[in-house]
Amino acid sequence: MGRWLVLGGTAWLGREVARSALERGQDVTCLARGESGEVVDGSHWVRADRDAADAYDQVAGPWDAVVDVARQPGHVRTALSALAATSAHWTFVSTANVYTDLSGPLQEDDPLREPVTTDEVDAELYGEGKVACEQAVLEHAAPLVLRSGLLAGPGDPSDRFGYWPARFARADTGDVLVPDPPGARCQVADVRDVATFVVNAAEGGVTGVLNVAGEGVALGEALLRVAQSVGFPGRLVPVGPDRLEALDVRPWSGGRSLPLWLPDDYGGMVRIDTARAEAAGLVRRPLEETAADVLADERARGLDRPRLAGLTREEELAVLAAATA
Numbered sequence: 290m291g292r293w294l295v296l297g298g299t300a301w302l303g304r305e306v307a308r309s310a311l312e313r314g315q316d317v318t319c320l321a322r323g324e325s326g327e328v329v330d331g332s333h334w335v336r337a338d339r340d341a342a343d344a345y346d347q348v349a350g351p352w353d354a355v356v357d358v359a360r361q362p363g364h365v366r367t368a369l370s371a372l373a374a375t376s377a378h379w380t381f382v383s384t385a386n387v388y389t390d391l392s393g394p395l396q397e398d399d400p401l402r403e404p405v406t407t408d409e410v411d412a413e414l415y416g417e418g419k420v421a422c423e424q425a426v427l428e429h430a431a432p433l434v435l436r437s438g439l440l441a442g443p444g445d446p447s448d449r450f451g452y453w454p455a456r457f458a459r460a461d462t463g464d465v466l467v468p469d470p471p472g473a474r475c476q477v478a479d480v481r482d483v484a485t486f487v488v489n490a491a492e493g494g495v496t497g498v499l500n501v502a503g504e505g506v507a508l509g510e511a512l513l514r515v516a517q518s519v520g521f522p523g524r525l526v527p528v529g530p531d532r533l534e535a536l537d538v539r540p541w542s543g544g545r546s547l548p549l550w551l552p553d554d555y556g557g558m559v560r561i562d563t564a565r566a567e568a569a570g571l572v573r574r575p576l577e578e579t580a581a582d583v584l585a586d587e588r589a590r591g592l593d594r595p596r597l598a599g600l601t602r603e604e605e606l607a608v609l610a611a612a613t614a
Contacts, residue, residue: 291353291492293317294376296339296368298332300325301444302382303358305484307332310354313488320348339364350375354491358382362421363408373429378491380433381426382483385500385561386416387436392553394560397436397498423498431496435487438502438561439549441579442480443586449541449548450477452599453512454584457521459592459602466605466612467512468540468550469527474559475511475549478503479579486571495569502561504573508549511576518577519584528612536608542598 293310297303298319308329310317317332320339328334337344339359345368355376359365365381373379385391389400402417410418426432441450456465483501490499506514509527516525530540530550539546541555551558563571600608 291315292351293491294348294350294352294355294372295319295332296355296357296359296364297321297325298328298334299323300358301446302440302480302484303356304329304444305442305480306356306358306487309481309484309488313492315354315488318348320345339367344368345371348372352376354378354380356380356382356487356491357426359422360415360418361409362405362418362425365422366408366425369425369429376429378431378433378494378496379426379429380435380487380491381422382487383419383423383434383436384416385436385438385502385558387420387423388416388557391555391557393557394562395500395557396562397500397565427498431494433490433496434498435483435490435501435566436498436561437478437483438500438558439477440480440483441477441503441583443582445480445583446597447542448596448598450579451583451587452548452596453515454519454580455587455592456599456602456605457516457519457523458584458588460521460523462523463606464524464526464609465516465521466547466600466609467509467525467527468530468533468547469509470530470550470553473508473550474505474556475508476503476505476559476561477511477549477576477579479574482571482573486566486569489570493570497565499566499569500561500563501566501571502563504576505560506576508559511549514576515580518580526609526613528608532612533608536611538600538608545600545604546598547600548598 404421
């Protein structure tokens with residue numbers, strides 16, 4: 290049994306990492322304020338604010354592994370300053386948004402955005418902030434930086450992938466509007482598979498920079514597979530991007546959006562090269578399994594609940610009527 294510290298552990302990915310490490314028999318401590326929920330049963334909870342000067346006083350170590358999913362450079366720098374010397378391995382979960390050009394396939398050696406020099410960033414500088422975090426982590430003696438693509442799975446707070454299983458279930462036998470951009474791709478990884486990889490890689494002493502993302506498939510194929518996996522008997526009605534934009538339907542996320550559809554300028558986010566991670570042991574479950582589990586989670590949370598991404602059923606029916614008139 291090793292001693293593991295998860296910086297976070299109450300939100301989505303951090304919680305799954307803690308769960309996976311516990312299942313492997315690790316002794317897991319989570320440092321978090323608790324605003325995102327509670328830690329997994331069986332882990333130790335140290336309540337602390339990472340903005341505080343004494344944030345790490347109760348977790349001085351030594352640690353066999355530290356896992357951090359932070360987005361604020363100041364949090365990453367202070368954690369390393371306090372704990373790097375007593376931590377054998379350090380994993381940082383970054384993002385594919387660190388790359389300068391998101392339009393084409395993304396590989397680990399591609400140019401990165403300019404890092405920020407500040408300790409805090411807003412959402413508009415998310416990628417630049419993560420670059421700064423990476424730079425700090427790579428100074429550790431045994432660092433692993435994982436650049437993640439879009440994640441899916443039960444508990445997803447973004448509503449992006451979950452929109453589709455929920456919509457197919459909500460539509461019953463009715464039509465469902467789907468985006469139809471030429472050559473569009475889809476690449477989503479189950480959060481549980483990424484968490485398992487984090488644990489396996491840390492246990493195996495893997496270091497360096499790896500992209501972590503799902504298997505890349507055509508967007509139309511992915512949506513059809515999701516529909517079939519949840520038993521949807523109705524029609525998928527494809528509409529092209531120009532028509533969707535004319536009807537005020539947006540890509541990716543937010544209100545009046547169709548999630549998983551990306552503009553061409555961001556097409557690299559669904560063309561992420563994961564060969565290095567696969568060589569290091571990344572294993573991905575079938576998309577159908579993720580979709581079925583997500584639908585069960587969506588039913589538990591409420592198919593008709595307010596969402597951060599997607600169209601309401603009423604909005605969708607109005608767009609369908611206008612697009613097919």
